[in-house]
Amino acid sequence: MSVLRIYCPLPAVPTTCEWVLFDDRDGSQPGKGTLAQLPQGAAHVQLVLAAGQVLITRARLPAAGRRRSAALLAYAAEEKLASDPDANQVSRLGQVDGDDVLAAVDRLRLQGWHDALNAVGIRVDGVYCETLMLPIRHGEWSLAWNGRDGYVRTGEFEGGATDCGDRQTPPLALQLLLEDARTRDALPTSIALHPADAAAQPDLGAWQLSLGVDVRLAPPYDWRTAPTLVGPRIDDGGRRRWYPPPAALARWRAIGRVLLVALALHSVALLVDRVRLGSEQRQLRAQLEARFRALFPAAVAVADPVLQTRRQLAQARHAANQPDAGDFPVMLGKVAGALSGVQGVKLHALSYEDGRMTLELAGPDPLARQIETRLGQAGFDVEAPPAARHSGRGTFTLTPRSP
Incomplete structure (x- = not known):
């Protein structure tokens, strides 16, 4: 799965940026240029913010407040923010020692980058802070150091930027963090130091003496080399919004086009079939009318x-003293013959009018279908409501079947 990671300097005008593209074979391709030159078609897009542009702090929130909007969370972190709470986007990252960990970023600047990236067809799937992308072990802190300043990760959800230091002197911010951890009995066993290059490597002995904690040298590390599965997101309160990858969207678009074409062809086929059946129906009716007029030329009009x-x-037939299939005696004889072999059937009522006979029968449930079948075999077209078929009791309307 391809991942495009973009480094976003919030204070800068969103025109150029650095980026790295991870392909499906775990390869990476770094780059730098204008937003219009960003690679297109990546399955996921990650926006990385510098450590100094994200404030990570603790706050004690009521249980209901943890599920509220970022605007309300900003007021919970108001004491730690040096600006108007409404100007910040605050997200809840998690909980540590009963406190809620919040991440605050400049709302307008972050939105400006979102808008600029959307304008070139890049939709961000998640926003991350380089502080929380550092690898960390249980009981150990991680520090990224460029020889002058850096950033430290002190826990799963905590960390921040440091101030300046030198080869012999660690940054004061790191010493203050250790003092605070010592008061809470949460001092790390060691600090993994990730120098930007060989020139940025400090004097580990001097640092250890000053900090009072073991400092071990770790491989160089920055946002370009972090794995694609990075630390917690700092947008949307940590909630994962799922978007289908562009490749999947392209496949579903192709499938949708095929289905649309198939539906259109099916609709055309139905329309053609309907027109054809209508034409055949009109032809059959014309033939029936012509045959009727040939047999009975004295008829004034032909309706049916x-x-x-x-x-x-x-x-x-009546003029020749012959019975007709629609006469009452003939129909009654056929009904009596059809129902003679059916046990348990009771006739409640019978009516006849102009070649139509209506029977009101009652019997056990399984007999309804048998009655209808027998009447059909006797030469009748049977009309029975659904209730009659299911209950065995109901009205059956009979008409002689056309020869």
Whole structure:
């Protein structure tokens, strides 16, 4: 998974920056230039702030306050901030010894970098502080040192920038942090010192004598060499906002286009099929009307050729003293024959009108389907409400099936 890490000097105008791109094969490519020259298409984008531009402090918050907005958290850290709380974005990083650890940054300057990066198509997934990117061991502090000043990480969520020092004298801020830790009985067993280069390496013996803590030399370390899985975020109160990587978005866009094309083709096919079926229906009706007029030329109008043909046929049979399938005696005989083999069925009511017979039957639940099947086999079109099919009791409307 590719990761683009951008070093963001907040006080500077967001026009140029340093960056490093980690590719899928754990390789890294550093660079520097204008924002428009930043690599595009990285799966994740990390914004790194300098240690001196992030204030990490402790505050005691009520349980409900930990879930509130950054604007309210800024007022909780107001005593430690030298500016208007509304001008700072404050996030809760975690909890240490019952205290809540907060990180504060300049809101307007950070937003200016977000806007500038968005303008060139770069969306930041997380904001980090270089202080909390230092590796740390249990019971040990980590110090990054460039020969003049640096920054120290004192815990999972704590650390900060130091003031100046030299080869023989450690920074005063580091000594004060150790004094405070000594009063809380939280003194580290040692300090891992990460020099920027060989020239920045101090006199470890002099430092140890001044600090009263072992100082060991560690490999050079800075934000460019930190692993892609870095320390806690300092934006959104530590909450992880998940965004799909650009590569996944590109794949889903391609899938969406395919689905859209398939849906369009399906809709066109349905429309064509509907038009075709409508045309066939009109042709069949025209054929039925033509056949009806050929058989019965005296008919004045043709509204339903099937029904009118059935009625004309019934009249012709009656004129010849022959029964018709829609006559009451014929239908009653067929119904009696169809229901004769069904046990437990009771006929509550029967009505007949103009070739339609309505039966109100009652019986055990499993018989509804059997009754409907038998009536269909007897030559009827059966209309039964769903309640009749499920309960075995209901109304069945019968009409003779067309030959």
